[in-house]
Amino acid sequence: MKYIILTLSLVTISVNAGDNIDFVVSSERVFNSDKQKFEALDVGVCGKKICAIAGRGSLKANAKKYLDYGTKVISPGFIDPHTHSLSELSKYSTRANLNYLTQGVTTVINGNDGKSPESIVKTAKQLLEQGIGTNVAFFIGHNTVRNAVMGQADRKATLSELKKMKMLVEQNMQAGALGLSTGLYYLPGTFASTEEVVELAKIAAEYQGIYETHLRDESTFNIGFLNAIKEAIAIAEQAKMPLHLGHIKALGVDVWGQSTKAIELVQAAQKRGVKITADQYPWLASGTSISGAVVPSWVREGGKKATIKRLNDKTLYQKIHAEITENIRRRGGAERLLITVTEQPNISGKTLAEVAKSHSKSPADTVIELAKGPVVKVASFNMLEQDVKNFMVKPWVVTSSDGSNGHPRKYASFPKKLKTYVLEQQLITLETFLLQSTTATANALNIDDRGAIRLGLNADLIIFEPTSVKVNASFKQWNILSTGFNDVFINGQYVVQDGSYNGVLAGEFVKPHTL
Known part of the structure; x- marks a missing residue:
């Protein structure tokens, strides 16, 4: 008999009898994101993949190694859709990406705010050759493309220049970019017209890409927060593609309280059929250079x-x-x-x-x-907590860090959200937090090979006791690692064990499901 069929009241699984399961993780609280609840389960891993899911204790006989975590939470690894972590991944000394691993993050997205490598395929190859501690995926950045073709010029692109930019976008979409990102507040993106962005977004849309944006204005610096939301929606509608709003916020005293109207704009567009998601970091301060x-x-x-x-x-x-x-x-x-x-x-x-x-x-x-x-x-302490809360409870808003030097969000965003908004304020449930940090993010970014505990998906798994997670970074000491996410698996490999990183570099280049 080639297969042993284990039929349970909970699930049905197939396990190859000739190959025992490499290891099983088991707990009373395994997060089932499809049902948005915890279940008592065994999760079997064969190689990189989740190959078996069954009732707790059912897979013990089939496993080469059985890891019983009692009542600790077993969750998919977190996916951070906005990280700026490429510089760390590119350096030998920081390529393990420990500031993210210790937050429970197993996949980081780069290329946000319009800034990305000019060649994603070349960058991904270099990263994988040296080894990286987390998975990585990329957007192709509009600022990068515009700068490559036009420099920092404050003018309209010529037809020839637009053609060159389109070619760069297409090359990178073919290489596995998630979509086109813009930073219309930053140089040189701020000099680009809406029409220019639409034309480039249409190229990404041909490859089922996403339009991800740092809004042209999150305050009253130029066109205003709400008008910038409208511009982003218009670009997505004209390009006929999903929209993802990066680090959504109402920045500064002039727009405090406008989260309600921003949400109304988004939900009205969603009713028209536009797929819109957003990410958010759980802090009242943003971070940038004093010049920016x-x-x-x-x-x-x-x-x-x-x-x-x-x-x-x-x-x-x-x-x-x-x-x-x-x-x-x-x-x-x-x-x-x-x-x-x-x-x-x-x-x-x-x-x-x-x-x-x-x-x-x-x-x-x-x-x-x-x-x-x-x-x-x-x-820059420029946000009103009620605006942060208004966005956080929306089902289309997911967790991110927007990690940058000088801000604790780079080291503690996921722990901060768990500690402050789940455990202390109880604004959202633990299940909602996990969904917003895993499956909802994968769905928003068209990633279908990880982000949930399902058969056939890559085994990116984290194990932790929520009340033991600690935020150790602060605005005075922003670069202190978080603690509490003590066991982490990436692509089926044990990388953090009992709170200690073991040196394994298991990260992969993640492409959208369309490729």
Whole structure:
């Protein structure tokens, strides 16, 4: 008899009698995302794949190794749709991606905000040759494509330039990109028209790609938050493709409370048939450079040298000073901008207001001086918690980190959401948190080979006790690893055991299900 058929009241499975299951993980609380509930199950793994699922204890006789986790949660590994982790993955010393592994994240997405490798296939090949600690997937970035063809030019693309950009998008979609990402707030994307983005998005749509965007405005910097939502929806509708809103937020005092109207816009479009999802990090502060936060884009056009030249131009001083002052106000004031990464240790950990006072300068003048030197990172406390909560409870919003140096979100976003919004405030259930961090994210990104505990999927699994998970990073010390996600499997390989990373580099290049 070639197969042993195990028929249970719970599920039906087939196990090849000639090959025992490599290992089984078992618990009273295995998360079934299809039913959105916990079940007492055995989960069998053969090679990279989940090859058996049965009632607890049923697979013990078939397993080479049986790992009983008692009442700990067994969940699919988390998928972070917005990470900026390529620099870590590319370096030998950080390629294990421990700041994500220790959050329970087994797959990271890169290429967000319009910034990606120019050649995804080349980058993926290099990463796999050296080995990486987590799985990785990519968007092709509009800013990257535009910069490759047009540089930082503030003008409309010619037909020839648009054709070249389309070719780059198509090449990368063929290589396995999830879709096209834009960062229309950033350079040079801010110089692009809606029509340009639509034309490029249509190429990605031909390959069933997603349109992922950092909105042109999350505040009142240019067209306004709600108008930026409308623009994103219009691009997706015209290109006939799904829309994913990156790190959705109402940023700054002028738009606090507008989450309700933003949600109404999204849900109205969904009723028209537009597939829309979003991701969100569970913090009240965003993170970027001080230049990106408050220096106008026209000042930054052309790169660092051009920026410094304008900042030193006395004829432009009044205009620049006024616009920086207004941008600081939008973000809630100089006391809400915390300096987190700088080559000047005497100002690290201080607010812009404190630094300005200590130098007897205005906040705007302080920014002008800081923007001339090495990159200064800030945490911008610009969000209203009720807006964060309004977005978080929506079934189309998933968990992300938008990880960046200088912000604890890079080290603790998933633990933060679990601790604050599940265990403490009970805004969402543990089951909802797990769904928003796994299967819902996979569905949003067209990833169908992982993200759930199902037969035939890759065995990316995490085991943890929710109450033992700890957020160790803070805005004062942003780069401390989280603890509590003590057992992690990636593609069937044990990579974190009893809280310790074992050195295994099991990550793969993840492509959408259309390829």
